[in-house]
Amino acid sequence: MVGLTHYPFCCQFYGVNKKLIGIFVFISTAVLFFTGAAKIVSAVGNAGILGLDEPVFGLTYRHLFYLSGSIELLIAIGCYLRFKQIAQVITIGWFALCAAIYRLAFHYLGPAHWCPCLGTLTGSLHISPKMTDWLLVGALTYLIAGSMLILVGHCYGNGWRKQTSFPA
Numbered sequence: 001m002v003g004l005t006h007y008p009f010c011c012q013f014y015g016v017n018k019k020l021i022g023i024f025v026f027i028s029t030a031v032l033f034f035t036g037a038a039k040i041v042s043a044v045g046n047a048g049i050l051g052l053d054e055p056v057f058g059l060t061y062r063h064l065f066y067l068s069g070s071i072e073l074l075i076a077i078g079c080y081l082r083f084k085q086i087a088q089v090i091t092i093g094w095f096a097l098c099a100a101i102y103r104l105a106f107h108y109l110g111p112a113h114w115c116p117c118l119g120t121l122t123g124s125l126h127i128s129p130k131m132t133d134w135l136l137v138g139a140l141t142y143l144i145a146g147s148m149l150i151l152v153g154h155c156y157g158n159g160w161r162k163q164t165s166f167p168a
Contacts, residue, residue: 021085024146028092029079031139036072039065055109056102071095086154093147100140 043050043065050062057064075095079088 018085021089021150024150025079025085025088025092028088028143028146029076031143032072032079032092032095033076035136035139036069036076039069039072043069054106056105068099086151089147089150089154092143093151096140096143096147100144103137103140 043062050065051060053059054061054064059067072095075091078091
């Protein structure tokens with residue numbers, strides 16, 4: 001039987017490779033720390049956009065940046081403190097899915113501009129909004145795909161593959 005274990009990229013599904021998970025968590029922690037810090041630094045600024053209401057929750061961008069930046073920093077700190085790896089992966093995946101849903105809602109509600117997800121800091125670094133948007137979509141894709149692959153591998157390796165039917 002050719003199973004998922006023949007794909008080394010998928011973290012050796014029968015015994016989820018802890019070293020690869022550690023690398024994923026380390027990179028994810030760095031991404032969350034950087035984006036969280038960038039949002040908080042932007043929220044402290046005095047750019048005009050910070051006083052405007054964003055379309056999804058109706059908060060000002062300043063409050064949204066404080067809130068989401070704080071959550072990202074808390075997750076990064078939690079991952080750095082080395083809680084259980086599977087809890088880290090679940091938390092990273094949960095936050096990434098929430099961020100992706102927010103971005104979809106933001107674009108659905110019709111703003112004609114790029115999502116100012118990192119605030120005004122990117123302007124100070126001379127990074128275009130389009131490039132920032134693509135980098136953040138790539139980071140979200142990495143966080144979601146990595147966490148889902150690890151979680152599927154963890155569940156598959158812990159009994160799902162042995163179960164032929166679900167109990168009634």
